Amino acid sequence: MPQAAPALALEDQYRRQIAYWLFFCAAVIFGMILLGGVTRLTNSGLSMVDWKPLMGMIPPMSEADWEHMFWKYQQFPEYQKINMGMSLEAFKSIFMYEYLHRMLGRLIGVIFILPFLFFYFSKRIQAGLTPKLILMLIGGGCQGLLGWYMVKSGLVDKPDVSQYRLSAHLGAAVLIYSFILWTAFSLVSPKTKQPIQLRKFAYSLSGLIFAMILSGGLVAGTKAGYAYPTWPLMGDSFIPPGLYSMAPAWLSAFEDITTIQFNHRIFAYVIVALVLTFAAKALKTDIQGPARIGIFALVGFLILQVTLGISTLIFYMPVPVAAAHQVGAVALLSASLFVSHSLANSAE
Secondary structure, eight states: OTTHHHHHHHHHHHHHHHHHHHHHHHHHHHHHHHHHHHHHHTTOTTSOOSOOTTGGGSOOOSHHHHHHHHHHHTTSHIIIIIOTTOOHHHHHHHHHHHHHHHHHHHHHHHHHHHHHHHHHHTTOSOTTTHHHHHHHHHHHHHHHHHHHHHHHTTSSSSOSOOHHHHHHHHHHHHHHHHHHHHHHHHHHOOOOOOOOTTHHHHHHHHHHHHHHHHHHHHHHHHTGGGTOOOSSSBTTBSSOTTTTOSSSGGGHHHHOHHHHHHHHHHHHHHHHHHHHHHHHHHHHTTOOHHHHHHHHHHHHHHHHHHHHHHHHHHTTOOHHHHHHHHHHHHHHHHHHHHHHHHHHTOOO
16 A cells, blocks of 8 residues: 555656646647738738648748749749739748748647657556547648648639638647647546536537637638628628528528628627626536636636627738737637536536
């Protein structure tokens, strides 16, 4: 029995080491989502017209290298139809946003793979956790491929990436982030007695916030946010003319900018109502400790996100505000996941 206590202490130490590593990975992915938003908002995503996972790590080093890279960009529709006459200096600016975005993706691979190998071969990974970590690794690799698949959609006749591929790329990043965060929570969160009657409500909120993020991907991919830079009305009315006017009607939800922006707004109103209802119900129960703090964080992030969303519209999509609005949604989801995990981890 005396030997059991040190063994348990060591196991707990290893578990916390892995959790802190996963939290760090999640934080870097959070930054990756922010940088991805900035890359999209500055129209930088199509500046690198090829994908070289290894050789592409070295940026242009000389003026001749830059001239060659710029020449390659000039062969594609974005330059020919939108940026004709762009200077080399202007090209360097958009190129570096996309380059840093891709390099951060590679860095995430390094900060995941190397510690994973260390933990695995030093036998610090607890039973049942290795398959989850391998799934995260596979997901990260697929995300890189999905990113290039998205970019390729904008290198054809129409110099805009597909809103479907953009939403898939964003959604995959958020799913990987959420999976890592949930796993890390499971490694460090002690079981506490919490009211579990709101557990399904909490899960539903997390799912709706994720769906809201996908809706934002459609707004970004179609540039629907520029169509009606007013709030609370869209133009002269709350319900604008032309909703669901495409044939078939359901296609409007994915391709008509008026319908896409309207749906995104309605999604937001629904989530505001549900989060406030959930928070009011939860705070009336005996929810305790960090879970209670998580409720207040959820409401705080909701208020921030609504403010950022309205500001993004009425100030006509300023890059800092719009990028903050994108990661604000991920912060809101993080708080929701924390609350959901707290209720899921309740001691019966």
